[in-house]
Amino acid sequence: MDPKLRVAFNADFTSDKYDALVRCVNGSQKWPADFRISETPIFLTREFTYEATCAANEIVAATRTPEFAKHAASAVPGQLEVPNESAHPNFHVVDFAICAEGNRLVPRLIELQAFPSLFGFQLVLLDCIRKAYPVIPRNWTSSFGGIKDEAYLQLLRRTIIADSPLESVVLLDIQPEKQKTRSAAGNYSMLVMGGTCESNESIIASFSMN
Secondary structure, X not given: OOHHHHHHHXXXXXXXXXXXXXXXXXXXXXXXXXXXXXXXOEXXXXXXXXXXXXXXXXXXXXXXXXXXXXXXXXXXXXXHOOOOOOOOOOOOEEEEEEEEEOOEEEEEEEEEEOOOOOOOHHHHHHHHHHHHOOOOOOOEEOOHHHOOHHHHHHHHHHHHOOOOOXXXXXXXXOOHHHOOOHHHHHHHHHHHOOOOOOOOOEEOOEEEEO
């Protein structure tokens, strides 16, 4: 973790600023967040960001092999197969734990999923964090790879909507009203379509420097 920004953030932190962050998040969504928002982002060094990104890319690459496709084909029951399925998911979400290994921290895989339920929310959260915590420099972002906010939204629109009519695009989930990420998915839809900007786990933003 980046020690200089951690020290600066801790010195500037107040409970009032955290309350402002939560109000901003809840006010930006159709529903209040059902999950806890962490008081602070984690500030990753360039070295750790590179290591985590390389690990994620290697995991995704492993899912794009013929061997994996053959194995995955038997994982989905026949009655749940959908027509016109793409060869590979358009989205991958790689969740890492940060673990101690000797005298260093390393990323370790928790899970891999392909539904982009937080892809809009993370941009909303980034905006709220910047408003609540001005001590964080603008060149620190939760968007890895250096992509800018508008380019990120354009990529989402191009990937999800493309040339389809908006009314024919559906983000489908099982029992969405019971999903704790339903508010995040709602934000995702609003962002992509050009609108406004389980357990006791916290939603934590990972920041790295562009």
